[in-house]
Amino acid sequence: MHDILLLLRRLRSLCIKELLIIFKDPANRLVLIVPVVIQSFIFGYAATYDLNYVPYVVCDQSRSTLSRDLVARLDGSQKFSRQATLESTAEAEEWIYDGRALLAVQIGSDFADRILSGRNANVQIILDGRNSTTASIAQGYVSQIVEAWNSGLGHKSPVTIDVRAWFNPQLETRWNIMPGMLASLSIIQIMLLAALSVAREREQGTFDQMLVTPLSPWEILIGKAIPPVVVGLAQAALVLLVCLFWFDIPFAGSYVDLFVALGVFTLSCAGLGLCVSAISLNMQQALVYCFVTLLPMVLLSGLATPVSSMPEAMQIATYANPLRFALVCVRSVYLEGGTLSDIAPNFIPMLAVAAVTLPLAGWLFRNRLS
Amino acid sequence: MTTERTNAAGQPVHSLTDRTSLVVSAHDAGKIFREKKTSVTALCSLSLDVPAGSMTAFVGPDGAGKTTFLRMICGLLAPTSGTLLVLGLNVADHAAEIQSRISYMPQRFGLYEDLSVMENMNLYADLHGIPGPARKERFARLLDMTDLARFTARPAGKLSGGMKQKLALACTLVRSPELLLLDEPSVGVDPLSRRELWAIITKMVQEEHLSVIVSTAYMDEAERCDNVVVMHEGSILAQGSPEELRKLTQGLCHATSVPVGMKARHLQAWLLDQPSLIMDAVPEGSHVRFVLPPEHGRNGIPQELISPCSGNIHLKVEDCTGVTPRLEDSFMFLLRHRQASAESSGAEEKILSPSQDTTIPDALPDVKTAPFSPRTEDGQQNSKEAVIEVRDLVRKFGSFTAVASTSFSVYRGEVFGLLGPNGAGKTTTFRMLCGLLPATSGYLRVAGENLRTAAAQARTRVGYVSQKFSLYGNLSVLENLHFFGGVYGIGPFALRRRIREVLEEFDLTGHEHDISGAMPGGFKQRLSMAVGMLHKPEILFLDEPTSGIDPLARRVFWRRITTLSDEGTTIIITTHFMEEAEYCDRMLIQDAGQVLALGTPDDVRRQGGSAPTMEEAFIHIVESSRAARAAAKEGA
Amino acid sequence: MNGFLRRLGALTVKELRQISRDPSSIMIGLVLPIILILIFGYGLSLDVKNVPMAVVMEHDTPLVRDLLSGLNGSAYFSPRHASSMHEAEELLRKREVDAILRTGSDFDSRFMKGDAKVQLILHGVDSTTATLIGQYTSALLSLRVQTNLDRQGLSADSGKGTGSAVVQSRMWFNEAADSTWYLVPGLIVIIMTLVGAFLTALIMAREWERGTLEALFVSPVGRTEILLSKIIPYFLLGMAGLLLCLAAARWLFAVPLRGSLTIFLLSSSLYLVVSLGMGLAISSVTRSQFLSCQIALVVSFLPAVILSGFLFDLRSVPLAARIVGNILPATYYMEMLKTLFLAGNNPVILLRDAAALLVYAVLFMGVAIRFTRKNLD
Missing domain, CATH: 1.10.357 (Tetracycline Repressor; domain 2)
Incomplete structure (x- = not known):
């Protein structure tokens, strides 16, 4: 009993000290809060594959009622914005080439004749493929509009597709990215804090002072892991607030489940960070190693591009990436209303990472010194 | 070369000196650092002339403004008031030209640790544009003087502290500057390397007629200079030749032999505890040297010391002899005098009492101890209980043997010194004792346990104060104490009480909320001690605690150590100030991992060819062992 | 210098x-x-490839098979059959498939009447993928419908009535997207x-x-x-x-x-x-x-x-x-x-x-x- 009391007392002092070191410096405080908030706004607005502004040019050689009607349909949609009406295809090509228009619509001179004579008429579109994803989406929009126009002519296809999307009815990228930010933004700070915490103490000589106290390596490890986890969870909460109250993304699951998942996730990140910290000799190395591990983790997490479209080998490699599973958990809880039992299988890889990295870091603390 | 003298009281005697023959000429130069809200006066209207071709030493306690002034001279800081001429040029306008004509070795010299010795030297030679043949000749000379020729390919980061300083000096001296500035060049350097370092400087001055300005905490170094400037809190307290300054304490310095059965440090402590009668006391050889205040000292030893009204210690007139003053005596005299006048300007006319004024960082504070009643040596002999036992301790790094088969014991309540040149293996021994480094082989017990493998709880029995300040610099004094108290498992109420005690004991009351990293060095050192003592350890490990600290602060430090040891704390200490070995009960001298000497200061002095000072004894012992080893190598 | x-x-x-x-x-x-x-x-990669998709045919007819055959041949999708909507929804919920394509039991008769419906349910969490799946599916389907109508002689492009506009797109700079x-x-x-x-x-x-x-x-x-x-x-x-x-x-x-x-x-x-x-x-x-x-x-x-x-x-x-x-x-x-x-x-x-x-x-x-x-x- 007495031992446990002593243990708790030591841990308490250690955690208080770690948090004080992080928060005492006003520059540090700023660095921990401001960028996260700014980034969640910027990402919320900018990280979107949704295309709602398509600058385009028209080269209507048909100059018929029909062609004008078709173009009017394009203009009528919220997304298309006509930049110019041109005489020749060559001119249109120039607009694309200079990046002033994302697509050019070219309607041949026989367009009306062909339609009226009951034949099919081509509508040529030229897309700027420099960003092929955007171009594909724009192409889809045009097809939809032309399809609708066709049915207006009485060519109703015998089959209509009734599309419904679960969990994200408007298929907004923001709904996908922002919950992902809960985990992705905090992992950066957790890793940096954890990685710097030991490296800094080592560089400043305070680590020796700590090693001669009755703290065991385990206690140091726990003391070093808790503050980054707390900071990470606090940052996640900050991003959550932005998601909920600024971007109005509806929350489908339970907050408890969300934070349980984030807790497991942050623990594994802290383990990774502490390992990096224990390996590096100074702060500079810690920062660099941290960065070198962070970048692939974020890229291969499924944050911006789905894991399922990665090659098989890479998909297997991502099992070591806690962020991948954290994203699955967060999105599941946030958007799909997943419960703990739904997301529990994702905990296994994350816990496995924590179970490897934390003891490794603990061992490295004591044995790297000499 | 005529050197312009100044009167000892302080102000420069302005004569018809040609301005250009002055390498530095400051007139009311001041420097105020402005932070957001506060402004700190680092230098207040300083006036000083440094003649060309001379060696000038800046001495003074921590925070006196030595480094600031040196940085101003080399144009790294601009004076906020007054004028400062260097080599006849105004620093504010001609920084670039001055910088290309002078050389400066900062306290923390920026050696590139991943570059080799040769690469570092070549870099500076290239920067200064030393042409090929001249460089070859110069390098050969520098490498010879610094004894680094064997290590030219070694990365600078892998050199010992002394070698690093020598390399830094070599880099600074790749060409002959018109003015050489050295900021505490010998901090953390062992006596041997220190002697070599000064041999280089002296040789350069003689051969190239360099003008040198050096700041130092070692009074013997200042004594080698032509001109000494004593600084205190940003102003000049006194300046003059060492001789002139020594005259201040002419006839006031005495030495007494230590009565049988008494320790020198106890006698010294008792003397220091009579602040109205004694300006300074320090153990030396088998004597204690002391300085009397002028108002008493002119008439010989005051009666109060010979027959005190209480206590069982007193001086015998027949034991005392007058000695010639040293610079350190005068330095102590000046600082104490300053301290006293700072106080007397307050209210009552009280001369040289222990300071209550905590704004003077290095004032002798009230050391909270009961009046002296030392146990006799016999009493301690009886209770000889080894708290540290080391037998055949070995530590190897790869094929390099850092500590070879070392054995010694330390008894309860002892003050045990661990001495040796840089790289001798004492830090390695120290770290093994503290459990920071595993031993390769051998038997090691501290308080009955091996701290490396024992339960963490065993570490509550030792305290550790490391060489450089290693507490959390951005936490306040109180936060640091709370943290360490907490990890030592002291309960909240007990901790609060204990913190109050140590704050008072180490004279930190009133500074609880100061940010520890921003405090002057003396405060940091006291805080480190406070942390080390917070949990009342049985054994206290101190790694070069007095490195770079001025004599006044060192007196205070050792006065505390004396008290702690009398309270039964065992103290293991490393130091580069050999005179401090006089405070130790016993000591160990190591070199190249081997034990060279082990015994009381008297034993060691005897072994060192009955040298009068510990420093000479130390150098003698180390050099003769090195010579023996070299001979053995040649024989084989 | x-x-x-x-x-x-x-x-x-x-x-x-x-x-x-x-x-x-x-x-x-x-x-x-x-x-x-x-x-x-x-x-x-943001390209849609081999998207797992559950196909629920409530009434398995040659016509339905024909219309959906486009999915099998496509590199975009790897369709699998689900026996019931319930099973398909379970698969979607577990994220084993990214979309469900469902044809009703009366598809054939309604197709003849010209108002057949195909239901496409997307897992909207990966919204970009979902958008692309929606577009590709409808493109593939309308292509099959067109050929089917052609075969039956019901095509628009037969000189009778009015024709329809057909989008022909060229992706510049990155032809293969x-x-x-x-x-x-x-x-x-x-x-x-x-x-x-x-x-x-x-x-x-x-x-x-x-x-x-x-x-x-x-x-x-x-x-x-x-x-x-x-x-x-x-x-x-x-x-x-x-x-x-x-x-x-x-x-x-x-x-x-x-x-x-x-x-x-x-x-x-x-x-x-x-x-x-x-x-x-x-x-x-x-x-x-x-x-x-x-x-x-x-x-x-x-x-x-x-x-x-x-x-x-x-x-x-x-x-x-x-x-x-x-x-x-x-x-x-x-x-x-x-x-x-x-x-x-x-x-x-x-x-x-x-x-x-x-x-x-x-x-x-x-x-x-x-x-x-x-x-x-």
Whole structure:
């Protein structure tokens, strides 16, 4: 009993000290809060594959009622914005080439004749493929509009597709990215804090002072892991607030489940960070190693591009990436209303990472010194 | 070369000196650092002339403004008031030209640790544009003087502290500057390397007629200079030749032999505890040297010391002899005098009492101890209980043997010194004792346990104060104490009480909320001690605690150590100030991992060819062992 | 001048030696680019391929099979049959499939009447994939319907009544709509930003922190030399990374370089100078490694990924974010690279962007020189 009391007392002092070191410096405080908030706004607005502004040019050689009607349909949609009406295809090509228009619509001179004579008429579109994803989406929009126009002519296809999307009815990228930010933004700070915490103490000589106290390596490890986890969870909460109250993304699951998942996730990140910290000799190395591990983790997490479209080998490699599973958990809880039992299988890889990295870091603390 | 003298009281005697023959000429130069809200006066209207071709030493306690002034001279800081001429040029306008004509070795010299010795030297030679043949000749000379020729390919980061300083000096001296500035060049350097370092400087001055300005905490170094400037809190307290300054304490310095059965440090402590009668006391050889205040000292030893009204210690007139003053005596005299006048300007006319004024960082504070009643040596002999036992301790790094088969014991309540040149293996021994480094082989017990493998709880029995300040610099004094108290498992109420005690004991009351990293060095050192003592350890490990600290602060430090040891704390200490070995009960001298000497200061002095000072004894012992080893190598 | 070159040479050699001995510089300069090349080239893809899809045919008829046969042949989908809607929904919920395609039991009869319905349920969490799945499915389906109608002689294109408009699209610059083609140029921007801003900020801050600059300051070395001696080695390191990426783009991923190689190298040098200047400016203002790293991350790296138009099209972004994007030098370099790689030498774009980068280069270098004064005040 007495031992446990002593243990708790030591841990308490250690955690208080770690948090004080992080928060005492006003520059540090700023660095921990401001960028996260700014980034969640910027990402919320900018990280979107949704295309709602398509600058385009028209080269209507048909100059018929029909062609004008078709173009009017394009203009009528919220997304298309006509930049110019041109005489020749060559001119249109120039607009694309200079990046002033994302697509050019070219309607041949026989367009009306062909339609009226009951034949099919081509509508040529030229897309700027420099960003092929955007171009594909724009192409889809045009097809939809032309399809609708066709049915207006009485060519109703015998089959209509009734599309419904679960969990994200408007298929907004923001709904996908922002919950992902809960985990992705905090992992950066957790890793940096954890990685710097030991490296800094080592560089400043305070680590020796700590090693001669009755703290065991385990206690140091726990003391070093808790503050980054707390900071990470606090940052996640900050991003959550932005998601909920600024971007109005509806929350489908339970907050408890969300934070349980984030807790497991942050623990594994802290383990990774502490390992990096224990390996590096100074702060500079810690920062660099941290960065070198962070970048692939974020890229291969499924944050911006789905894991399922990665090659098989890479998909297997991502099992070591806690962020991948954290994203699955967060999105599941946030958007799909997943419960703990739904997301529990994702905990296994994350816990496995924590179970490897934390003891490794603990061992490295004591044995790297000499 | 005529050197312009100044009167000892302080102000420069302005004569018809040609301005250009002055390498530095400051007139009311001041420097105020402005932070957001506060402004700190680092230098207040300083006036000083440094003649060309001379060696000038800046001495003074921590925070006196030595480094600031040196940085101003080399144009790294601009004076906020007054004028400062260097080599006849105004620093504010001609920084670039001055910088290309002078050389400066900062306290923390920026050696590139991943570059080799040769690469570092070549870099500076290239920067200064030393042409090929001249460089070859110069390098050969520098490498010879610094004894680094064997290590030219070694990365600078892998050199010992002394070698690093020598390399830094070599880099600074790749060409002959018109003015050489050295900021505490010998901090953390062992006596041997220190002697070599000064041999280089002296040789350069003689051969190239360099003008040198050096700041130092070692009074013997200042004594080698032509001109000494004593600084205190940003102003000049006194300046003059060492001789002139020594005259201040002419006839006031005495030495007494230590009565049988008494320790020198106890006698010294008792003397220091009579602040109205004694300006300074320090153990030396088998004597204690002391300085009397002028108002008493002119008439010989005051009666109060010979027959005190209480206590069982007193001086015998027949034991005392007058000695010639040293610079350190005068330095102590000046600082104490300053301290006293700072106080007397307050209210009552009280001369040289222990300071209550905590704004003077290095004032002798009230050391909270009961009046002296030392146990006799016999009493301690009886209770000889080894708290540290080391037998055949070995530590190897790869094929390099850092500590070879070392054995010694330390008894309860002892003050045990661990001495040796840089790289001798004492830090390695120290770290093994503290459990920071595993031993390769051998038997090691501290308080009955091996701290490396024992339960963490065993570490509550030792305290550790490391060489450089290693507490959390951005936490306040109180936060640091709370943290360490907490990890030592002291309960909240007990901790609060204990913190109050140590704050008072180490004279930190009133500074609880100061940010520890921003405090002057003396405060940091006291805080480190406070942390080390917070949990009342049985054994206290101190790694070069007095490195770079001025004599006044060192007196205070050792006065505390004396008290702690009398309270039964065992103290293991490393130091580069050999005179401090006089405070130790016993000591160990190591070199190249081997034990060279082990015994009381008297034993060691005897072994060192009955040298009068510990420093000479130390150098003698180390050099003769090195010579023996070299001979053995040649024989084989 | 002679002295200037000699000192600069000495400092540069020193810096190169340090780079070669410091594992972390090599890590950022060479190892990280290789990792990123592999990830970007092989790992990241926004292309829809082999999407698992549950197909529920409540009434299995030849017509339905015929219409849905397009799915089987397509590289986009890997359909699997589900016996009931319940089972399919379970699969979707478990994310074993990304979409459900369902045809009703009365599909055939309604098809004859012309109002048959196909239900497509998408898992909307990966919204981009979902959007593309929706588009591809409807395109495939209408193609099959068209052929089916043709076979039955019911096609519109038969000279009777009115015809219909058919979209014929050409994707310029990236005919196969392969996302690697635009990710790789983006990667170059990221690597250049990393070496330039991030690494240089760290290295310079280290010199401030370790006090090595104090000794250098009191020597004939000028601040221009100090800064140039940082710029030259890291410029070389950045260029090495660039060539690595270029080689990978050319031979590993077969991304064409349609513009001129000279212009490509020139514009990359220009951007490298900009990002080096940014790194030096950041470190000379903060003089601390931790802060430099954080600031470099926030102001240079993250925006280079998010706001430069690398992944996300800046056109659809709200005005404020677009303005932030347009402030960033990375945006201009990104545009130049995409044009050079995929479109060719377009003087309008190249000149405009080069002018913008030049302004930034002057600005950042100015700040760096301004704050690297030879004093410690």
